[in-house]
Amino acid sequence: MKxxxxxxxxxxxPIPPHGNEKKTAxxxxxxxxxxxLVKNRAESNRIFTLMKRSKKKALTRQVEGGIRxxxxx
Numbered sequence: 284m285k286x287x288x289x290x291x292x293x294x295x296x297p298i299p300p301h302g303n304e305k306k307t308a309x310x311x312x313x314x315x316x317x318x319x320l321v322k323n324r325a326e327s328n329r330i331f332t333l334m335k336r337s338k339k340k341a342l343t344r345q346v347e348g349g350i351r352x353x354x355x356x
Contacts, residue, residue: 311337318353320346327352 301352310319310330321327327343334341340356 310334311339313354314340315354315356318351320351322349324350326350336355 291336293323310333313334321330330352331341331343335338339354341356342344342353344351344353
């Protein structure tokens with residue numbers, strides 16, 4: 284490790300968004316009754332988990348063309 288005297292402490296540097304936040308942000312903006320159609324169970328599980336962690340309720344159903352995820356509360 285470098286000499287600790289050469290390390291500069293900086294303040295008020297904003298944290299850049301995590302790469303996944305850009306992909307998941309639209310799902311957090313869903314209103315009750317909104318839904319999205321995804322191609323596979325892995326995608327629907329990711330959205331469902333994101334909604335649950337954000338204190339929103341979701342419901343998934345397999346439909347023609349893929350899996351649909353609804354925000355229900």
